Amino acid sequence: MDLGTPRTANDAARPPAPRLNSDAPWDAFDPQAYVDHNYGRLRSDDAKILEVVRKHFADHFRDTLDATGARLRGIDVGPGANLYPSMSMLPWCETITLYEHSAANVGYLRGQRESYDAHWDQFWDALCEQEVYARRVADPRAAFARAARIEQGNLFDLGERSERWQIGTMFFVAESLSTSEAEFLLAVERFMRVLEPGAPFAAAFMEGSLGYQVGDTLFPACSVTTADVRRSLSPFAEGEDVAITPVGMPGGALREGYEGMIVACGRRGPA
Template sequence: MEAIPSLGTRALTNRQAPWDSFDAEAYFKHTYRSLVADDRQVLAAVRDHFAAHFARHPSSDGLRGLDVGAGTNLYPALAMLPWCGSITLFERAISNVRWLRSAVQNYGDSWDAFWEVLCSQPVYRAVTDPRTRLAGAAKVVRGDLFTDLPQGAADIGTMFFVAESLSAARVEYRGAIDHFAAALRPGAPFALAFMEGSRGYDVGDVTFPACEIERSDVLEAFRDYAADGLEVSHIDVPGSQPLRDGYTGVMVALGRIR
């Protein structure tokens, strides 16, 4: 097992990084104020995965959803909305927790474009008022995914741009997947998104660590957790306008827990 990188001038481990200085507003504006091509592709893939899963395994609309490291991204929660009575938005940074608590009460207009993408599947169109529905379902919980995630408590889960974007240490990338998988009950469908080839990223004027991963790292991390049928796909960065600096692409993992 790889050792955690030693202390340096730059944060490398999850504990070293200044999460409470994560500039929620700057991240939201840079990343989610408008819907760009790679998020559109990610969202469409997740939409089709969840819709196909629940077509095969019908359920009530009272499931317990979980989005780990929610940041200022509401689209994973929106993607789980038709099936969920509650959705826990689990987040470490107090700045993001405050942003989420306010945003979920009546989410802003920019999320309508994301909801529209989801609505090409009828199960999403059947949710007549997603704003009110999310406000009723969302529970924002502050915590550390390495120590505070309840085990086996979620029926459906997402974790977007978190496992590889919280530390430079490969052992923590793997640990984040281990804890995410343990938080879901057997059979639960999941969707994760990853930055490929990222070595760190800036939010406002603060740099956060990342672990450089590729597709084989995602397959390897899920080997013990995913039921047959895990899909890990690659989404190319549109050449003209990369959304997030310093990465080579986005990967999406879609599956269900064994």
């Protein structure tokens, strides 16, 4: 018998209270458990995302950069313990800021910077199916070590920054930080506003996510659709043009409580 506060019919019908980004224990995030579950092998859904993103960046830069070397400033907002979004920008970047909130994930990223673990090689090999990756980056570990700038910070604070970046990624972040639609939209806006006009971007999302567990800790999510993703990005994209690719679950579900993955690519519009 429950001897706590009695529940009424109205209580039963009341939706759960929103769980905001500030409510979640981000420093308790277990990066090794996350990597082991998500990135120990290259799944078919990640392979599809890499295919879309490598083509988008390669097409964008095909006629704009010569072979003299990488010169751009890139940013990956909220990398967590995932290196492949940053790796996707390596051929064109002199520096890549990995802007991460969780102290635990910052520690993981710093530990990977000088020589990342061998399982990330399969993700680099997938990127190299677009020939520009292998042509412009002879040694991806050395290139990552030179380019990576690990910085701890909350993405909602990016609005206070004066820096602007020339290429950017944000994977599985905006919809995976709270249950709030308003915070989802604000997270996308913060990401897009730190990009220079014309900067190519790639963003990935869990579709229909109800939350997720990392190790023993539950983290919140906002359930989004392809329409929500387009609505969040279009106001900041060049010509409001965003290429949306539903990825689904081609290799089966990664975990319970989501409906697939979505990748979105475009260019930043006028500021």
